[in-house]
Amino acid sequence: MNWPLxxxxxxxxxxxxEGGQYTPHFDYFPPEDPxxxxxxxxxxxxxxxxVMYLNDxxxxxxxxxxxxxxxxxxxxxxxxxxxxxxxxxxxxxxTLHGGLPVRSxxxxxxxxxxxxxxxxxx
Ligand code: PD2
Ligand code: ZN
Numbered sequence: 375m376n377w378p379l380x381x382x383x384x385x386x387x388x389x390x391x392e393g394g395q396y397t398p399h400f401d402y403f404p405p406e407d408p409x410x411x412x413x414x415x416x417x418x419x420x421x422x423x424x425v426m427y428l429n430d431x432x433x434x435x436x437x438x439x440x441x442x443x444x445x446x447x448x449x450x451x452x453x454x455x456x457x458x459x460x461x462x463x464x465x466x467x468x469t470l471h472g473g474l475p476v477r478s479x480x481x482x483x484x485x486x487x488x489x490x491x492x493x494x495x496x
Contacts, residue, residue, distance in 0.1 A: 375424055375455065377488040381417065384494065387428075390435060390481040396473030398440060401487060402458050402465050417493030421459040424486045427452050432479030441468045448481060459490065 375382075390396075401423045403410035425437060427448040436445040437454055446454050458469040473481070 375422060375486065375488060377422060378492070380492045380494055381421075381489045382494055383417075383420075383487045383489065386485045386487075388483050388485065390473065390476045392476055392478060392480070394473075394481065395475040398438070398470050398472035400458070400465075400467070400470060402469075405465075417489030418491045419459050419463060419465075419489065420487050421490055422455065422457040422488040425454045426484045426486075428482035428484055429480065431476060431481045434475050434477030435481040436474045437471060438474050439469070439471045441470050445474070448483070463490075 388396075402420045403413045427450055429448075430450045431448045436447050438445045446452075456469055456471075458466040460466075
């Protein structure tokens with residue numbers, strides 16, 4: 375990801391069962407949200423995400439970027455990387471994204487989020 379290892383949050387593993395989905399959201403902490411200041415107290419803002427697909431999904435489960443008219447089909451071993459915070463701290467709302475409903479089978483992902491500064495002890 376070309377960020378210092380210590381800027382990384384712990385890897386998050388997520389399992390979706392059939393019908394499971396992730397409603398569209400920003401991975402950064404929206405400045406207007408009441409909880410954002412506390413979330414950013416250590417490490418600052420999130421700057422980048424890597425969503426790694428751990429299995430092939432029988433049907434559905436794509437990662438969708440509605441503002442970009444873009445959907446990525448999950449494939450085992452593939453990943454989606456995107457950034458949303460530049461060096462001035464400006465955020466990119468075009469990175470709104472979600473996980474479409476899994477129509478058949480399961481979907482497993484591992485997500486790594488990076489911060490502006492040191493977050494982990496690594
Ligand atoms: O599973 C996905 O496709 C997905 C969609 C939106 C994962 C995340 N966000 C995430 O891990 O932040
Ligand atoms: Zn996300």
